[in-house]
Amino acid sequence: MAATATSPTTSATCSTTTGTSSHPPCTRLANSGVRWLDEPPGRLTAEHYSAKEIAAYATMNRRERLDFIWFKLEEGAKLFSTLWDAKIPRKVLTR
16 A cells, blocks of 8 residues: 555645655745745635635734745645655656
């Protein structure tokens, strides 16, 4: 059985006993997402976040939004590291 890591923000993972192809969320991991670490976006989109996250975000102040964005960065980085460090002979991590 292959090692797997799951997250509600992972768009897709395909695993076998010899390899995996994973697509961790790049929303916060890519350089283009770094701009939001100083000034959070005004709203979130359903493309990257759950309805519950979107509703909660709408009620947050600036500090809470920054904390949320940094949390999502850390969550994405942990998922990437878990996939990268998995004891799987062949792996592909792409956007």
